[in-house]
Amino acid sequence: MKRCVCTEEVKMERVSLTSGHAFLEFLRENGLDPLIYTAADSIPRYIRLKEGSEADLEEIEAEVECKLEKVVWLDGFYGLPPYIKIAKSRAYREGKLYGMDAASGAAVSAMNLSVGDHVLDLCAAPGAKLCMILDILGNSGSVTGVDVARHRLAACRTLVQKYAIGDRCRLFVADGTTFSLVPTRPQLNSGSISQSERNDESALEQRSETFREWTCRRPWKERKRGAKVMASADSELVPRNEHPELIFYGRHSGIVGLSRSELYRSVCNGEVSLSGYDKVKLHFSFVLVDAECTHDGSIRHVQKFENWGWATLQRRVLDAERTDSLTNLQLHDFFTQLEVFLLQLKLLTNGFRLLKVGGSLVYSTCSLTVAQNEDVVEQFLKENAFAELQEIDAAKDWPFRSGRIPKTLRFDPLTSRTSGLFVAKFTKLGI
Ligand SMILES: C[S@@+](CC[C@H](N)C(=O)[O-])C[C@H]1O[C@@H](n2cnc3c(N)ncnc32)[C@H](O)[C@@H]1O
Structure with a gap:
């Protein structure tokens, strides 16, 4: 098996592939360094072992012909070289492991779920x-x-x-911006x-x-x-x-x-429309809003455009079937960013409406832009007096950078050796 070793020259050549493209313009406008995309060949691919499959570790290693490196900061996650394909392995086909980036796993761990929780996953x-x-x-x-x-x-x-x-x-x-079921x-x-x-x-x-x-x-x-x-x-x-x-x-x-x-039966303006129900019990104890975004932090996704051709970026990133709000928009277009921002804010606001008092909501995106992360959080906090940012207790040993707002986290390929992800956790205060 040969490993791709990227020299600085090769890296720059790769980055230059995007030159002049709307994507490069998008990165420039958002103050993002194109060099992060050169990390795709050096950061591990991650898998999560299904609970109970740890005993099969050696067998899985033999099958994929490489050692699985335990992610010390996240239970159940293992890293392997990026060129290893797991999809054809028996362990994958038999449902013993999932392909999942460690940063995504961190977003779920940030929820700190307990037995018996009722969780809403809005995207x-x-x-x-x-x-x-x-x-x-x-x-x-x-x-x-x-x-x-x-x-x-x-x-x-x-x-x-x-x-x-x-x-x-x-x-x-x-x-998800209007979903109302309990x-x-x-x-x-x-x-x-x-x-x-x-x-x-x-x-x-x-x-x-x-x-x-x-x-x-x-x-x-x-x-x-x-x-x-x-x-x-x-x-x-x-x-x-x-x-x-x-x-x-x-x-x-x-x-x-x-x-x-x-x-x-649905929730209307934060209340359940039927009388006689325990309103606290009828809301969700945890909500995850892993919002639609421009996916610029998902370096493997972006890297695929080298094979697909950069001309297809518009069609594939903003796939018309994914969401009407993002359809026909240009990444570099100011209005796109505004539309994405409004969609994210609406998803976050509706998720919060369905959350019970004392419950927690995690907001995450795989964009590295401030506009889709800190700006959304700031606007949401301005509009929701009962929302408060929470410290993510589980994160003390995680390899993240702090976001521009205290208590928010940013994973990025260069700091975390993961795909890019922004994570913020809120709690709902009582009246
Ligand atoms: C970043 S992906 C979510 C990834 C997913 N949480 C996971 O772990 O596999 C964002 C998703 O949001 C969905 N989406 C976009 N607009 C939406 C809306 N208004 N309501 C609900 N889902 C929406 C897209 O179809 C897409 O599947």
Whole structure:
């Protein structure tokens, strides 16, 4: 196996590939050093071992033909040379390991989750962080994953099924800036049909509107509803006036046995629209807003443009199917940055609305710009008197730089030997 050793000359040549391109202009405008992208060949690729797979470490090393280097500051994570491909390994196919950057793992660790937490992941797809959250919660709590892009959330569903961790998970195609559903508690009722109900036609009729165990074969009514949603998705990602589309739920996610109206009760202006419910319990104890961004900190993603061609950057970075808000915008365009900023602020604000008092919210992006990170945090704090930045206790041994605002963290390839990531943690104060 040969290792790519980058000399300074090669590095500069690589950086110069971007010369004159909108991307270089974008970096200049945001005060970012193009040299960070030369680190892609020298920083490790990271994997996370699924809980219980540590015993297979030697076997995995033999299969991928390299030693896995334990990440001392983050449990369960290992580094390996960037040229090693894991996708074809048996361990990967059998669901013993995940490909996941250590900085992304840190964003999840920053949440400091406890057994029984009910977590909302507002930009969930393709799902690396959602899977880690599910692994941490194990046989407790619940995870609600939301994403505006159906095809990306479908990939997230595939992951959850591959790793067999979806028992307490539910996935909704929805706009995270307006998503309003509360967590549902696992029901005693498993959704199976009793003999007396089988004999009672009206009970059966009622039950056809309640959720049974999830199966990829949907009942006719739901298929029809889904087709309608798909048809309108041609013009809009998430059609207005439609309930969020539920594309997956596990047996203990609190959905089985619920009626549609119970599922789709919503939070209005921070209050639950039904009376008699414990409002604190009906909000999420943790929210992750891993917001859509320009992905400039994701150095491997940016590096791919050397193969794809820089001319495709517009189409691939701002993929029209990912989000309507980012469609047809130019990276270097002032209005793009404003639109991205507003989207991020709206996602953060809505995630905070769904958070219970005393709960925590982690905001992260894989952009290194100040505009998409500290500026968003500052504006959010200005508009939300009950939000307070929290120290990230777990971070004391992490290789990060402090963000421009105290208590916020920045991972970058040169300091952290990870992909770039900004992380801020908030708590919701009582009235
Ligand atoms: C950085 S990615 C999230 C990565 C994910 N958390 C993970 O760990 O794999 C951002 C996601 O936000 C989604 N997104 C963009 N606009 C959104 C919106 N208005 N509501 C919900 N999701 C949105 C995109 O489709 C994309 O999947």
